[in-house]
Amino acid sequence: MMAIFVFLLFILNILTILAVVILYMKQSRLSDLEKNQRNSVEEAEDIMSSFLIQMKEENDRFIEQVTSIRAADADTGAKEDKAGDHGKAHPSGQAVQGAAPSYYKQLAAKTYSAVNDPAINPIESGTDGADAGVRNAGGEREEESLKEKVMALSAKGFTHAEIAKKLNKGRTEIELLLKFHQKP
Numbered sequence: 001m002m003a004i005f006v007f008l009l010f011i012l013n014i015l016t017i018l019a020v021v022i023l024y025m026k027q028s029r030l031s032d033l034e035k036n037q038r039n040s041v042e043e044a045e046d047i048m049s050s051f052l053i054q055m056k057e058e059n060d061r062f063i064e065q066v067t068s069i070r071a072a073d074a075d076t077g078a079k080e081d082k083a084g085d086h087g088k089a090h091p092s093g094q095a096v097q098g099a100a101p102s103y104y105k106q107l108a109a110k111t112y113s114a115v116n117d118p119a120i121n122p123i124e125s126g127t128d129g130a131d132a133g134v135r136n137a138g139g140e141r142e143e144e145s146l147k148e149k150v151m152a153l154s155a156k157g158f159t160h161a162e163i164a165k166k167l168n169k170g171r172t173e174i175e176l177l178l179k180f181h182q183k184p
Contacts, residue, residue, distance in 0.1 A: 047179075050172040057170075069110055150177050 146167065153163045160178065164171040 047176065050176060054170070054173060073106070073110060147177060147181060150174055151181065154178055 146169070149167060150163055153166065158166070160174050161171050163169075164174045167174070
């Protein structure tokens with residue numbers, strides 16, 4: 001009888017050890033899953049923050065372009081006013097009642113055309129401004145797109161920082177481009 005009891009205790013000990021090992025394995029898998037989830041959240045936060053930083057930089061560049069265009073238009077507007085134009089502007093920037101509305105229409109048209117001009121606004125056109133006018137006789141682009149350039153340099157073994165420096169782009173922009181276009 002004692003031998004059966006010892007045998008039963010031995011079997012129960014083995015089952016308990018097996019249950020502990022299984023629970024430990026499940027716990028480690030859960031821990032790994034939590035780490036992966038944290039990494040995914042951090043990566044998403046990094047992507048969003050870099051996107052927001054890039055949007056802020058693009059907005060700053062756009063504001064600079066608009067203010068420079070306005071300054072240039074204000075200079076030409078001042079020359080027109082001196083030449084005898086009947087429209088006058090108040091020092092606060094508000095139009096006086098007799099001011100010509102065509103000046104503001106011209107300002108809006110110049111700003112709009114500047115924003116849509118790839119040579120002036122590389123953000124909208126997706127070019128870097130330097131190769132904006134490079135086209136062959138058929139109107140097709142002779143230069144490779146930024147994506148193709150980045151992919152080619154990456155395939156040659158250049159680091160993200162080297163690619164960014166070579167193409168005069170931000171390191172984060174290159175990292176995001178490679179991350180979104182990498183083959184699974």
